Amino acid sequence: MIGIVGGLGPYSGLDITKKIIDETAARSDQEHLPLLLFSCPHLIPDRKAYLLDTSNENPGKAIASVLRKLEIAGATVAAIPSNIVHAEPIFSFIKAEIARTGSTLQLLHIVHETVQFVHENYPDTMVGVISTAGEQLYSLYRAAFIEKGFDVVTPEGTEQEKVNNAIYDAEYGIKAQPVPIANKAREDLLSAMDDLKKKGAQVIILGCAELPLAIPERDHNGMIIIDPNRILARALIRAVAPDKLKPL
Amino acid sequence: MIGIVGGLGPYSGLDITKKIIDETAARSDQEHLPLLLFSCPHLIPDRKAYLLDTSNENPGKAIASVLRKLEIAGATVAAIPSNIVHAEPIFSFIKAEIARTGSTLQLLHIVHETVQFVHENYPDTMVGVISTAGEQLYSLYRAAFIEKGFDVVTPEGTEQEKVNNAIYDAEYGIKAQPVPIANKAREDLLSAMDDLKKKGAQVIILGCAELPLAIPERDHNGMIIIDPNRILARALIRAVAPDKLKPL
Numbered sequence: 001m002i003g004i005v006g007g008l009g010p011y012s013g014l015d016i017t018k019k020i021i022d023e024t025a026a027r028s029d030q031e032h033l034p035l036l037l038f039s040c041p042h043l044i045p046d047r048k049a050y051l052l053d054t055s056n057e058n059p060g061k062a063i064a065s066v067l068r069k070l071e072i073a074g075a076t077v078a079a080i081p082s083n084i085v086h087a088e089p090i091f092s093f094i095k096a097e098i099a100r101t102g103s104t105l106q107l108l109h110i111v112h113e114t115v116q117f118v119h120e121n122y123p124d125t126m127v128g129v130i131s132t133a134g135e136q137l138y139s140l141y142r143a144a145f146i147e148k149g150f151d152v153v154t155p156e157g158t159e160q161e162k163v164n165n166a167i168y169d170a171e172y173g174i175k176a177q178p179v180p181i182a183n184k185a186r187e188d189l190l191s192a193m194d195d196l197k198k199k200g201a202q203v204i205i206l207g208c209a210e211l212p213l214a215i216p217e218r219d220h221n222g223m224i225i226i227d228p229n230r231i232l233a234r235a236l237i238r239a240v241a242p243d244k245l246k247p248l
Numbered sequence: 249m250i251g252i253v254g255g256l257g258p259y260s261g262l263d264i265t266k267k268i269i270d271e272t273a274a275r276s277d278q279e280h281l282p283l284l285l286f287s288c289p290h291l292i293p294d295r296k297a298y299l300l301d302t303s304n305e306n307p308g309k310a311i312a313s314v315l316r317k318l319e320i321a322g323a324t325v326a327a328i329p330s331n332i333v334h335a336e337p338i339f340s341f342i343k344a345e346i347a348r349t350g351s352t353l354q355l356l357h358i359v360h361e362t363v364q365f366v367h368e369n370y371p372d373t374m375v376g377v378i379s380t381a382g383e384q385l386y387s388l389y390r391a392a393f394i395e396k397g398f399d400v401v402t403p404e405g406t407e408q409e410k411v412n413n414a415i416y417d418a419e420y421g422i423k424a425q426p427v428p429i430a431n432k433a434r435e436d437l438l439s440a441m442d443d444l445k446k447k448g449a450q451v452i453i454l455g456c457a458e459l460p461l462a463i464p465e466r467d468h469n470g471m472i473i474i475d476p477n478r479i480l481a482r483a484l485i486r487a488v489a490p491d492k493l494k495p496l
Contacts, residue, residue, distance in 0.1 A: 021259060
């Protein structure tokens with residue numbers, strides 16, 4: 001059974017659950033995979049607050065406890081649909097904590113799965129990573145792609161500001177107005193992607209959980225667009241039932 | 249904690265989970281409600297097959313077992329986002345089975361919650377119920393509304409055929425083509441609703457889980473549209489945290 005730690009935020013847990021269903025080859029309800037979404041947002045302290053001030057409680061502790069609950073309920077593989085949780089000070093704590101409690105749960109890593117996917121399917125490409133300035137600080141995408149030998153570009157200056165505002169602006173940002181997405185948010189993100197194309201990007205990584213809401217397409221201006229939640233969903237299916245994974 | 253029996257079908261479990269998040273007043277991840285979506289579609293036999301031939305295994309047995317798992321994991325109130333599961337031969341079996349195993353879980357009933365909602369908010373209205381011919385056979389909406397003193401109208405003849413085809417047609421039906429919904433499916437459903445308006449309907453009940461995908465609006469042609477999954481989501485929130493229920 002697949003386990004998902006939800007609530008980080010709530011819509012991100014929903015999004016990966018939807019993508020697991022979308023990417024499963026099934027002709028009836030019964031052919032779909034067993035899965036468990038455990039969402040305890042009230043128990044899990046703010047992730048960014050911890051990274052900015054590690055004297056706060058490590059949110060990894062509560063996340064590890066949810067993972068144990070998933071395992072007790074029958075999950076054999078699990079994932080946490082949140083980029084920032086995979087920053088080292090949190091993720092390594094989670095790994096240590098579940099190991100300490102004797103867990104044998106297979107825990108997937110959103111960044112490693114995404115890098116591996118691009119490495120297998122689009123080797124030797126130049127990778128553009130789009131995310132907020134805050135996420136760029138903690139995101140492991142850049143370092144993980146470079147380690148695999150990829151060249152990486154990210155938005156700079158006004159283009160980075162456009163990305164930040166597309167997510168956070170109080171009027172047109174995706175967080176403030178998720179349904180429907182404001183045209184300005186979408187256009188500014190496409191503009192930032194076009195700018196990365198000029199720098200040579202062939203593959204774009206949507207490095208914040210909000211971005212696939214505004215950019216659902218799988219390619220743009222000749223570049224491949226990678227949605228890490230979709231990759232993580234596919235990796236979860238492959239872990240429990242590789243024969244049910246839909247073709248790309 | 250809220251528990252949801254998912255997988256009946258998979259997108260319906262997802263839909264109610266989304267509506268619980270949508271209808272919760274929360275300014276941060278941490279303010280969202282704890283919830284658990286347990287989806288074991290492979291364990292739960294076909295519901296229509298059982299109603300057509302009750303010599304098959306009652307799917308209520310497997311559903312009761314999922315409810316017990318939800319309760320053991322911490323759920324205090326639960327719901328099953330599927331209309332047909334609430335047909336008496338299945339639902340009363342589930343109630344008896346969880347009572348037999350000593351459960352104290354509060355199990356909500358999608359039809360009763362919907363009828364109660366309409367009774368409180370739109371009393372003395374004429375109710376139109378839209379669903380497939382198959383669902384009309386087993387659906388409790390008609391009987392439950394009549395019992396509360398409502399007048400009820402349902403599509404007949406070619407209008408009922410339009411509803412069936414909007415859901416089941418191999419080319420343009422919602423089941424075959426959920427994203428994006430075919431114009432014809434949507435137009436035929438609106439036409440069936442307009443026909444119920446001519447018969448006096450003031451409130452329309454979307455009596456199949458697929459219908460809110462094609463009819464997301466909350467009113468049409470002067471009629472109020474009721475989405476039972478949204479009502480069930482609101483009832484779940486009210487059961488655990490009435491102060492967090494968004495205004496209608």
